Amino acid sequence: MKSIKDIYKIGKGPSSSHTMGPAAAMEIFVRENPDADHYEVTLFGSLADTGEGHGTDKAISMVAASVGKEAHISINTADRDLPHENTLDIYAVKDGSITAKMRVMSVGGGDIEIEGRPSSPLLEIYKEKSFTEIAEYCKHEGREEIYAFLAKVWDTMKDAIHRGLTTSGILPGGLEVERKAQYLYNQRHIDERQVTRENRLVCSYAFAVSEENADNGTIVTAPTCGACAVLPAVLKYMQEKHGFSDEQIYRALAVAGIVGNLVKTNASISGAECGCQAEVGTACSMAAAALAELFEMGIDQIEYAAEVAFEHHLGLTCDPLCGLVQIPCIERNAVAAMRAINAVNLANFLSGSRKISLDMVIETMYETGKDMSHLYRETSAGGLAKLYKGKTNGKN
């Protein structure tokens, strides 16, 4: 399994697989082919279906522009026989002829694989590949800590919350979605016997980060851009409520990172591959594990919390309106943050009686994702996106 640095990537939203991954691919290609007159890029699969709303074209064009060149982008929605749902071909063009080509798969969380090349060298540093193996390791040996990296991750998460809570206005993309984090945060006057303070604050933090992501702000993938708000919302609220030290938060982030990496190693964190269960489901599981660690629960209870949080996202589809990472994504992060807290509460009482392991849920999620129609895997061709488009005749 890779380092948890592979899960937490600091970058700009709104989509790790649709912006960070393609931009990283373009940077490699431009570096390797600096003499091209211009570049041509063809987007396939989910990148073709929702790339415009997710900002794929802008991310690619910005890289080309950074070296004074243009990228001509075309969309291919017809070819579905692809090595991965997020595939793109990049060409270098000089004197009217193609001089180089690279096929890239954006496999989730900002990671890419390049056809014909060995997969990312990013440090396969852990030999354990399942939660059971990791639990055994931790009981006996502990884990090297990477606090300097996690401190930067935590600072970036808190910055995103702060910016989100102090910004209002309409999100870009044409859907006219209003930012709500600041409004939620300020509703102190309402009767909080009906809507709990905890719910309002956790949700306002989640809205803050998700809205920053939707507005191309800097966030941390946890495990992706679309699902980046669940973990910081839970940790921020709990640090304020219980006074946890930053060092305790780093430990919680490390535990969450291991859960995210398990899903990435044994299944997928890509909405285009397995639907939203792979993104927000994983994020909820990571947040529950982190919180259980903060409360100093044992390894069995941490696993139970992560399992409960994940299990009840099984089957969750990805159907974002107009291909934007806004509806249902922003609210979904907030709901998942509360669900993570709920899962930890259950784990506190019930972990002795469980029959399902986290590894089983991860495997089930992957099989469910593979069975899922492409309509529900980040194509905006089914579900809410289809219904909304039908009702508005394609106008936002």
Ligand code: SF4
């Ligand atoms: S619905 Fe879920 S998986 Fe799809 S774009 Fe939104 S957050 Fe990502």
